[in-house]
Amino acid sequence: MTEKLYIGIDIGGQSSKCGVVNENGEIIEQLVITSLQPTLEKYLNDLTTAITELKHKSASYGEIQGIGIGAPNANYYTGSIEFAPNITWCRNADGEPGVVNLANLLSERTKLPVNITNDANAAAMGEMAYGVAKGLKNFIMITLGTGVGSGIVIDGKLVYGHDGFAGELGHVCVEANGRQCNCGLKGCLETYASAMGVARSAKLALQNPESKESILHQFNIETISAKDVYDAAKQGDTTALNIFTETGAILGKAFADFVKFSAPEAIVLFGGMTKSKEFFHNAMVDSMNEHLMKVWKGKIKILYSSLKESDAAILGASALAIR
Amino acid sequence: MTEKLYIGIDIGGQSSKCGVVNENGEIIEQLVITSLQPTLEKYLNDLTTAITELKHKSASYGEIQGIGIGAPNANYYTGSIEFAPNITWCRNADGEPGVVNLANLLSERTKLPVNITNDANAAAMGEMAYGVAKGLKNFIMITLGTGVGSGIVIDGKLVYGHDGFAGELGHVCVEANGRQCNCGLKGCLETYASAMGVARSAKLALQNPESKESILHQFNIETISAKDVYDAAKQGDTTALNIFTETGAILGKAFADFVKFSAPEAIVLFGGMTKSKEFFHNAMVDSMNEHLMKVWKGKIKILYSSLKESDAAILGASALAIR
Numbered sequence: 022m023t024e025k026l027y028i029g030i031d032i033g034g035q036s037s038k039c040g041v042v043n044e045n046g047e048i049i050e051q052l053v054i055t056s057l058q059p060t061l062e063k064y065l066n067d068l069t070t071a072i073t074e075l076k077h078k079s080a081s082y083g084e085i086q087g088i089g090i091g092a093p094n095a096n097y098y099t100g101s102i103e104f105a106p107n108i109t110w111c112r113n114a115d116g117e118p119g120v121v122n123l124a125n126l127l128s129e130r131t132k133l134p135v136n137i138t139n140d141a142n143a144a145a146m147g148e149m150a151y152g153v154a155k156g157l158k159n160f161i162m163i164t165l166g167t168g169v170g171s172g173i174v175i176d177g178k179l180v181y182g183h184d185g186f187a188g189e190l191g192h193v194c195v196e197a198n199g200r201q202c203n204c205g206l207k208g209c210l211e212t213y214a215s216a217m218g219v220a221r222s223a224k225l226a227l228q229n230p231e232s233k234e235s236i237l238h239q240f241n242i243e244t245i246s247a248k249d250v251y252d253a254a255k256q257g258d259t260t261a262l263n264i265f266t267e268t269g270a271i272l273g274k275a276f277a278d279f280v281k282f283s284a285p286e287a288i289v290l291f292g293g294m295t296k297s298k299e300f301f302h303n304a305m306v307d308s309m310n311e312h313l314m315k316v317w318k319g320k321i322k323i324l325y326s327s328l329k330e331s332d333a334a335i336l337g338a339s340a341l342a343i344r
Numbered sequence: 345m346t347e348k349l350y351i352g353i354d355i356g357g358q359s360s361k362c363g364v365v366n367e368n369g370e371i372i373e374q375l376v377i378t379s380l381q382p383t384l385e386k387y388l389n390d391l392t393t394a395i396t397e398l399k400h401k402s403a404s405y406g407e408i409q410g411i412g413i414g415a416p417n418a419n420y421y422t423g424s425i426e427f428a429p430n431i432t433w434c435r436n437a438d439g440e441p442g443v444v445n446l447a448n449l450l451s452e453r454t455k456l457p458v459n460i461t462n463d464a465n466a467a468a469m470g471e472m473a474y475g476v477a478k479g480l481k482n483f484i485m486i487t488l489g490t491g492v493g494s495g496i497v498i499d500g501k502l503v504y505g506h507d508g509f510a511g512e513l514g515h516v517c518v519e520a521n522g523r524q525c526n527c528g529l530k531g532c533l534e535t536y537a538s539a540m541g542v543a544r545s546a547k548l549a550l551q552n553p554e555s556k557e558s559i560l561h562q563f564n565i566e567t568i569s570a571k572d573v574y575d576a577a578k579q580g581d582t583t584a585l586n587i588f589t590e591t592g593a594i595l596g597k598a599f600a601d602f603v604k605f606s607a608p609e610a611i612v613l614f615g616g617m618t619k620s621k622e623f624f625h626n627a628m629v630d631s632m633n634e635h636l637m638k639v640w641k642g643k644i645k646i647l648y649s650s651l652k653e654s655d656a657a658i659l660g661a662s663a664l665a666i667r
Contacts, residue, residue, distance in 0.1 A: 158506070159505055159506040173605065173606075175498060175503055175505070176501070178499070180498055180605075180606055180607075181607070182482055182498070182606050182607025182608065183481070183482040183607050183608055183609040184607050184639075184640075184643075185607070186607050186639055186640075187605065187606050187607035188604075188605070188607075189604040189607075189637065190604060190605065192604050192637060193601040193604050193605075194597065194600070194601060194635060197597075204637045204638075205637065205638060206635060206636075206637060274517065274520075277517070278516040278517060278601070279605070281511075281512040281513060281515050281516050282496065282503075282510065282511070282513065282516075282602070282605050282606075283496070283503055283505050283510050283605075284503075284504070284505025284506050284507050284508070284509050284510035284511075284512075285505065285506055286506040312517060312529060313529075314512065314515060314527045314528065314529065315527075315528065316507075316509055317507075317509075320507075
């Protein structure tokens with residue numbers, strides 16, 4: 022029996038994971054190449070070689086139908102990666118981040134249809150095709166990693182917006198004139214609710230005299246991480262627990278405003294930060310409901326990704342190739 | 345020549361406007377009935393009679409294809425008006441707001457398909473079919489009236505969400521623990537940026553010693569209205585002008601977060617408050633751009649409804665019947 026197969030490629034700053042996925046959402050072959058090539062030509066050569074190899078290895082299972090790519094600053098409409106600061110081969114001659122139409126270039130080389138979108142949108146597609154959002158027509162995917170990303174699904178379709186850049190919910194303002202964000206704005210959700218945001222909260226807490234009993238003081242204030250805060254919370258440290266409670270409250274309040282926009286059935290969470298959910302989940306749900314009108318109070322589901330974190334990025338990207 | 349005709353019905357707390365609209369967006373017949381009937385049966389009788397009359401009067405132009413209704417708390421999916429506090433005939437036996445499936449009831453009586461949605465969604469449909477949003481696939485309609493309503497269009501379709509209640513952008517939080525809103529929450533956009541919100545700002549300003557020179561003091565602090573603030577601004581009153589500038593800044597900041605959600609091509613404004621646009625437009629646009637990331641700065645259009653205010657509600661409702 023021959024199956025329909027899809028290639029999913031997850032492009033990160035360091036490495037690119039490529040995998041062949043079958044219709045049941047199983048990764049049947051995968052390999053990793055470096056993303057750290059100095060030129061687009063070299064990266065494209067590596068990527069094309071990897072795809073040829075994957076095609077060859079999976080030939081006995083079935084035929085590759087298309088390629089889906091999840092990448093930072095990727096635009097679904099144009100097929101381009103646009104001004105991604107951390108992608109070495111996506112620079113202009115002057116060294117500044119530029120625009121690379123990876124979908125077209127790869128499609129020419131492989132003779133396969135190629136779709137591309139950003140990581141959070143790919144995660145939403147993966148969750149809808151193979152994960153906890155299977156069957157949901159209206160949900161919002163929030164990725165809680167180093168930053169906060171989002172993918173919005175309405176009526177079973179990802180929202181790309183007029184220009185392809187819809188769903189930047191990590192950058193809604195949760196605190197007027199709040200923390201400085203890398204995007205140039207202040208008070209973005211991501212500066213509080215990402216792993217980086219939790220580390221910033223810890224730095225601030227350590228400067229607060231009230232935290233003087235906290236075991237967080239054993240860490241270097243410059244390098245303290247969300248993982249350190251998690252470990253301290255595990256040991257019952259009040260300061261660490263408060264950081265997660267406050268993070269949950271901020272997330273929940275933001276979610277309430279997202280609900281007023283698209284009235285989703287569920288908000289789906291994914292990413293490294295969700296490992297700490299035992300410490301922020303309740304505060305998040307309470308805060309969301311506190312900030313919702315009666316019609317929605319207690320009705321919006323919070324779901325956590327059911328995909329293995331190591332597989333999720335490839336699965337998500339491959340799901341882009343399905344349609 | 346016989347045309348396709350559509351009936352649009354705009355149900356307000358006091359009166360219901362009914363009109364027959366042709367494919368060019370012209371209202372060829374219209375009449376008004378009272379909304380203040382004590383029972384559903386009486387209201388339905390009036391409405392059915394009105395529709396029969398409209399059908400009769402427009403028979404020489406063409407055939408009625410369907411009915412669209414814009415009404416408070418109307419749910420597109422179920423066809424019901426749900427818990428609308430100001431609709432007298434939409435109450436349970438105990439006098440509390442109840443649920444009336446107006447779409448089904450009216451369809452049974454008229455043998456025509458009936459679609460229903462809330463006023464702001466109907467306004468968005470009208471603007472897309474006949475107004476300034478013609479040809480736009482991605483925009484957000486914001487109605488600035490007594491309250492603030494919204495209708496969100498993505499990929500040419502209104503967003504209803506999982507439950508039919510998407511697009512409650514008047515109730516996103518713009519100020520933590522801010523002004524008390526009728527919806528039960530605090531700090532909702534509508535408590536600042538509606539006509540009612542401007543009146544509240546005026547009341548507060550009059551209690552501020554800095555406003556002692558303001559001509560707003562000629563008005564009764566209890567009954568001062570947005571119209572009074574407009575008139576004072578027209579005369580160059582600093583306090584009144586500041587109220588509009590601050591209102592614009594609040595609107596613009598909220599719009600920036602809406603853009604991060606659905607990346608619309610434009611935000612379309614409609615309603616009584618837009619008569620004061622000369623006093624808040626610039627502050628609104630500046631604030632929106634200040635709170636947008638580089639990718640959107642200066643790129644989001646702000647448009648004002650091009651429909652006659654007296655016609656817009658009927659046109660909007662009728663546009664619902666087209667699909």
